[in-house]
Amino acid sequence: MSKTIGVLLAGCGVFDGAEIHEAVLTLLFLDRAGVAVRCMAPDMDQLHVIDHLSQQEADEKRNVLVESARIARGEIQDIAEVHATDIDALIVPGGFGAAKNLSDFAVKGPECTVHAEVQRLLTEMVDAGKPIGAICIAPATVVRSLADRSPKVTIGNDVGTAAAIGTMGGEHVDCSVADIYVDEKNRIVTTPAYMLGPGIKDVAIGIEKLVDKVVSLC
Incomplete structure (x- = not known):
C-alpha cells in the first residue's frame, strides 16, 4: 500500500506564504x-500580503488555504480536516508564511504562538511516532509546537534564529544547504534550503535528501 505524505503549505510566495x-x-x-501526497493549509487570512515585485506590503487580504491551492493545483x-491517522508523515516547506501564518515567529520570535490546528497536527504526528520534515524557517514553528520534546533541528547557521530556537526549548545544529539533520528521537528531519541558498539547484540537494529520509522513516 502506498504511503501518504502530508505537505503543509502556508500560502503562495516567499515573502508572505510558502516558498x-x-x-x-x-x-x-x-x-x-x-x-501519495495530501496537501493542506490553514483556512485563515494571511498575516499580510506582500507585492513580490516591489516587496512592499499591499493593501489587500488573502486567504492562506486559497493561495496555497495555487501550488497544489487545487488538490x-x-x-482542520487532517489527522495523523490520515498520513504517514508530514513535510512543511519554508517561506515567510511558515513563520507568519503557521505561527507568528516572524513577528514575536521566541514568544510566538502556533496556529491551533498546526499545533494539533504536529503534536499528533509526534505522539504517533510519525516523521516530520521541516524546511528553511519552518523548523522554528516546529520547535515552538514541540518544545516539550526538546527537538534538534537546523535552519543553517543564522545566529539569531538559532538562538531563538534554543530559547524556545530546541537545540540548533549548524548544517550546509546540501545536508539534512535528523533528530532520531523525535523523527524530525530538517534542511536549511533558502535560509542559505543561494539558488534552486543548491536547495534542491538538501530537499531531495530530506524527502528521501522522511519517506524511509515511514
Missing part, C-alpha cells in the same frame, strides 16, 4: 518516490 521553489521541489521528489484541504 514556491521549496514547495514544488518537495512535491516533485515525493512524486518521484512513488508516494488541497483545510488542515
